[in-house]
Amino acid sequence: MNQDKSLSRYRTQRFGFLLLTVIAILTSLPILLVLLVIVVKGISAISFEFIFGMPSNGMKSGGIFPAILGTILLTLGTAIFSVPIGIGAAIYLSEFAGDNKWTKTIRLAIINLAGIPSVVYGLFGLGLFVIFLQFGTSILSGALTLAIMTIPVIISTSEEALRAVPQSFRVVSVSLGATRWQTIRKIVLPEAKPGILTGVILGLERAAGETAPILFTAAVFFLPSLPKSIFDPTMALPYHLYVISTQVPGMPVNVQYGTALVLVVFVLSMNIFATLIRSRARALRQW
């Protein structure tokens, strides 16, 4: 009797584990399917000319090089504006600011900023950079808009990485006659670097794939030549994909999926890079 009971408990447990395993597999299924569909439908479009050529025949043939270049430029521009500000703010919050009303307000603002829909950022960028500051529809306006969207992500991940550095390291450093800034520069930042870098890349990756913030601020449908300065508008992969998928009749399906494939590979490779940095740092960490 007793034995039966424990046997049935064992079965319940096995059933529970099985259920959880199935759920875990199910969650990774969509991403696999998305990748599979994009690769299958898009791989035939990929060629040297597709990646490094200019578009021709109303986008229906030729390459998407201006869009790839545009996305790279926008991502770099975003990094230039958001990385120093984001890391600086994180250092302030983690190392200098106390826990008071002022910093609570800042933190609340950061959390809320991270929750704002990206199209609202686009509209804000249109109002501030494009119209008020008269940067026009340009790489500069787009990068600034994307930077504002990215900064909260960089701040929160960097702050987390800085806080993960044991307090005892700071105490020892100070007891050895280091100033607060020396402690940060020589001990805290090097220790937090992998975490900060991961956060930066994840933030930039999101910026690289966004359509809405650049919709009003930077992206155009077609350009006869590559942008010459940061005040020129640019083509960009996510926006290009949106246009050729919805606005151009008779667009070959493999060009649409080929563009999606390029975008996904661009973003995923950033993601993999971030993961590599993190796992390498974990392997090196010895405390």
Add this chain to the structure above:
Amino acid sequence: MEKIIIKNLNLEYSDGTESLRGINLNIPANQISVLFGPAGGGKSTLLRVINRLNDLADVTRVEGQVVIINMDGSKTEVLDPKIDVIGLRRRIGMVFARPIVLPLTIRGNLTYGLEVAGVKNKQRLDEAVEHSLRQAALWEEVADRLDDPAVALSGGQQQRLCLARSLVLEPEIILLDEPTSGLDPISTTKVEASLQELKNKYTVILVPHSVQQAARTADYAAFFLQGELIEQGPGKNLFVNPKDQRTEDYVEGRFG
């Protein structure tokens, strides 16, 4: 001769946990002064007053006087908000209860204090590394692997590295906060032997991890209980002939 004079020191943390009340204590120069007593008595807090490490903690109120007698006979008011705190900390080495090595090489840990002080001369750094390691009885064990990460050392070696690190700046005072609490008996013996050497050059203040260690090492001893200094005096007397009943009870092991 006194090295540190503490007069009427009161201290309170913001959460009111551990505090010090009316501490009067004179720390003699070139001796091992032992601050002992049960946990929560304020011993570590007092150590961190002397090098102003409490500046990093949540201390709401410090009153009283802590004076260090300098080599030239002049005096440094430790609690004066205007003093050069960085300079003060360079004159005071500290070793913590756990061996906290910085995430650097063995050499990097030792040269850190000098580098933040602006010393760049390679020869001087190398000399300081060897000298301090010899003082902490660690030189023979690590001489051929100074550029390995410090965490690769054993716990006992790490703690002696921390001791060496606190000596690199040639401080006048060394604060040791239960430096052997995590160490095996052999490592403990080595550290205690180093202290006997060091007191010739430095003023040593030790928070021991046991009464036995207090009795073994003390030249001068002070018994702390719940933030108050109950009794103090030359080491051997205090352990053989305690005047206060509470001191006697603690030394005899009736509580603790």
